[in-house]
Amino acid sequence: MxxxxxxxxxxxxxxxxxxxxxxxxxxxxxxxxxxxxxxxxxxxxxxxxxxxxxxxxxxxxxxxxxxxxxxxxARNSRFIPSDDFLAAKMDEWLFWEQYSHEPCVAVARAHVVYRGGTIADRDPAIVARAEAALDHLDRALDGRSFLVGDTMTIADIALLAYTRLSPEGGFDLRTRPQLLRWIATCEHELGLPALGNAAQQQEQAHG
The missing domain is CATH 3.40.30.10 (Glutaredoxin)
Known part of the structure; x- marks a missing residue:
């Protein structure tokens, strides 16, 4: 492949x-x-x-x-639930990620990382949607290790990528402890190196 x-x-x-x-x-x-x-x-x-x-x-x-x-x-793997309802809940998160998370979190990051913009001149409407999406994720993870069921699914992988990079776009994850815990859990599960302390990322983003 x-x-x-x-x-x-x-x-x-x-x-x-x-x-x-x-x-x-x-x-x-x-x-x-x-x-x-x-x-x-x-x-x-x-x-x-x-x-x-x-x-x-x-x-x-x-x-x-x-x-x-x-x-x-991921077909026929541990990352897709065998239970039909849990698989549908996984899909629910996949659709939400592409409609309500990626179009704002990723776009705000791209403005800073790729287009040479500043955090201060990001589109306020996009930033507001992104903040709301990150807050929604943080609430959804309260008391949970993963988004669906008791093990990691591709819903977690789909949402991890841009959430993990969101401090580069000016988003402060220090106020979202559930997200920070989940990111660390996912990094461990996938064997990824820790991206770094969220506070340091935030300082670099504002620097």
């Missing part, structure tokens, strides 16, 4: 996280967003939407959209 992606993108990191967790062999091809690399004829032949991530299977078939890729790679 080959993964086409940008390691600065949370959507692409999701795919790397699940492939690594399941020991799926892959080759990685860097396709950096914002450079025109997703608009070449060669890339558009893989994904006419011109977006990363994309996976190309050994038989030549391709699949795009990060959460669809998560669902495909």
């Amino acid at each position: 080959r993964i086409y992606g940008d390691l600065g993108s949370g959507n692409c990191l999701k795919v790397k996280y699940i492939a690594d967790a399941l020991g799926i062999a892959y080759d990685w091809t860097d396709v950096i967003s914002g450079t025109g690399a997703t608009r070449t004829p060669q890339f558009l032949a893989l994904n006419p939407a011109g977006q990363v991530p994309v996976i190309a299977l050994d038989d030549g078939r391709t699949l795009a959209q990060s959460n669809a890729i998560l669902r495909y790679l």
